[in-house]
Amino acid sequence: MIRLEGIAKVYKMGDTEVHALDGVSLHIKPHEFVSIIGPSGSGKSTLMNVIGCLDVPTSGKYWIDGVEVNEMSDNQLADLRNLKIGFIFQQYNLLTKLSALENVELPLIYRGIPASKREQMAERALERVGLGDKMHHKPTELSGGQQQRVSIARALSASPALILADEPTGALDSKSGIEIMQMLHDLHDEGNTIVIITHDLNIAKQAERIITIRDGKITSDIDNKNDMAGAENVKGSDIGDDEHGKSADLDADLKAHNNIGGGSK
Numbered sequence: 001m002i003r004l005e006g007i008a009k010v011y012k013m014g015d016t017e018v019h020a021l022d023g024v025s026l027h028i029k030p031h032e033f034v035s036i037i038g039p040s041g042s043g044k045s046t047l048m049n050v051i052g053c054l055d056v057p058t059s060g061k062y063w064i065d066g067v068e069v070n071e072m073s074d075n076q077l078a079d080l081r082n083l084k085i086g087f088i089f090q091q092y093n094l095l096t097k098l099s100a101l102e103n104v105e106l107p108l109i110y111r112g113i114p115a116s117k118r119e120q121m122a123e124r125a126l127e128r129v130g131l132g133d134k135m136h137h138k139p140t141e142l143s144g145g146q147q148q149r150v151s152i153a154r155a156l157s158a159s160p161a162l163i164l165a166d167e168p169t170g171a172l173d174s175k176s177g178i179e180i181m182q183m184l185h186d187l188h189d190e191g192n193t194i195v196i197i198t199h200d201l202n203i204a205k206q207a208e209r210i211i212t213i214r215d216g217k218i219t220s221d222i223d224n225k226n227d228m229a230g231a232e233n234v235k236g237s238d239i240g241d242d243e244h245g246k247s248a249d250l251d252a253d254l255k256a257h258n259n260i261g262g263g264s265k
Contacts, residue, residue: 040199096138107154
């Protein structure tokens with residue numbers, strides 16, 4: 001589904017070049033549940049932006065569903081995002097003047113879906129995340145966990161091939177974080193491809209594959225299928241905490257957790 005070869009992203013800051021990504025090669029198959037973990041400044045957010053077609057690499061090649069995206073125009077990239085990718089962000093990115101239903105309808109408007117049909121699709125998406133009774137509430141009338149559910153409903157409304165979640169529990173309390181992760185597990189069980197960007201090892205351990213990135217390079221790629229921690233098993237974890245106080249060496253933690261080496265797939 002996702003294939004990156006030799007992806008580099010270089011930002012120029014005055015006379016200085018910052019290599020946010022440095023030769024990243026990665027293949028994510030359909031229906032995988034993958035976490036990409038790394039500390040602040042590791043390049044994980046830049047990698048998310050490239051995978052999500054929000055940014056273009058300086059060099060290297062990227063394919064999604066067999067289609068090379070490198071040479072696409074901005075309009076073509078926007079169409080690809082709208083058709084293929086559902087985004088879940090840490091800060092929800094909801095429009096406060098719109099109801100939950102109207103927020104979920106937004107990507108469907110961009111797809112040109114008629115009003116009556118898109119309302120039905122948005123209603124089904126909100127019911128799917130347990131917000132059937134909150135459709136006409138505005139974001140300010142909802143809890144943080146409920147706002148994130150609206151964000152998930154918006155991501156699901158157009159039935160995307162890929163769900164890309166950027167720190168989906170980062171702004172939530174532990175209980176809400178557990179509920180959101182359980183929802184992502186359920187979506188994966190239904191056949192969705194899930195990619196989570198995180199700095200939290202407890203979140204990363206819930207994926208069937210854990211990719212670690214440091215200094216713009218992938219340093220480990222671990223098969224975690226036999227040791228996945230379901231959301232119900234991390235009630236005592238630090239879901240939603242920031243990275244301060246976490247291990248200084250994620251790679252070592254992951255190897256110890258899996259009792260295997262961190263070689264590439």
